[in-house]
Amino acid sequence: DGGITQSPKYLFRKEGQNVTLSCEQNLNHDAMYWYRQDPGQGLRLIYYSQIVNDFQKGDIAEGYSVSREKKESFPLTVTSAQKNPTAFYLCASSVPRDRGTDTQYFGPGTRLTVL
Amino acid sequence: RKEVEQDPGPFNVPEGATVAFNCTYSNSASQSFFWYRQDCRKEPKLLMSVYSSGNEDGRFTAQLNRASQYISLLIRDSKLSDSATYLCVVSGFQKLVFGTGTRLLVSP
Numbered sequence: 001d002g003g004i005t006q007s008p009k010y011l012f013r014k015e016g017q018n019v020t021l022s023c024e025q026n027l028n029h030d031a032m033y034w035y036r037q038d039p040g041q042g043l044r045l046i047y048y049s050q051i052v053n054d055f056q057k058g059d060i061a062e063g064y065s066v067s068r069e070k071k072e073s074f075p076l077t078v079t080s081a082q083k084n085p086t087a088f089y090l091c092a093s094s095v096p097r098d099r100g101t102d103t104q105y106f107g108p109g110t111r112l113t114v115l
Numbered sequence: 116r117k118e119v120e121q122d123p124g125p126f127n128v129p130e131g132a133t134v135a136f137n138c139t140y141s142n143s144a145s146q147s148f149f150w151y152r153q154d155c156r157k158e159p160k161l162l163m164s165v166y167s168s169g170n171e172d173g174r175f176t177a178q179l180n181r182a183s184q185y186i187s188l189l190i191r192d193s194k195l196s197d198s199a200t201y202l203c204v205v206s207g208f209q210k211l212v213f214g215t216g217t218r219l220l221v222s223p
Binding site: 033042043045050102106108 | 119157
């Protein structure tokens, strides 16, 4: 049963702590993405990776870091440098555009709250 | 100007009504267009891709007007289960750009 999984579903963090959000996919997709969504706002791109061992900053990368050591996994670390980390974090994957499509499929999301 | 603009709504319609949403985009080089549906506190899910010739999937019809740079979604015979936020999505350089969504509320 192919899909994208994210864990945990809910995460609470104290100020000053780093936390890592997990994203795994078994769709054999090359590209993976991280977004955050705030109430009443659209999705904003944090980081993306078109291929293993390579990733690029999105529109709001400050205070976040990622790694892409395996095709299936794209973890996101929210560091203490992120000033307003409370948000809904969504991971997505796709077959890159040069293969004819860039439809993105989303995981169920992680809701992060900073206490 | 935002890259993708949508009327946030909400659009309140009775069951059985026909409702249409529009979306405008600023990047004339965009090649791919989509409508996603997002339920409250859930992830977005692909509703349909939008093709230049227009396309239909059951009660849903999507149209693309490249000259005017807008995309539309028409929902016929609205169901209670259609209540959700509909996101207009347009391709950019190596990424997709999401609109903030149009909220639809279908009432009995």
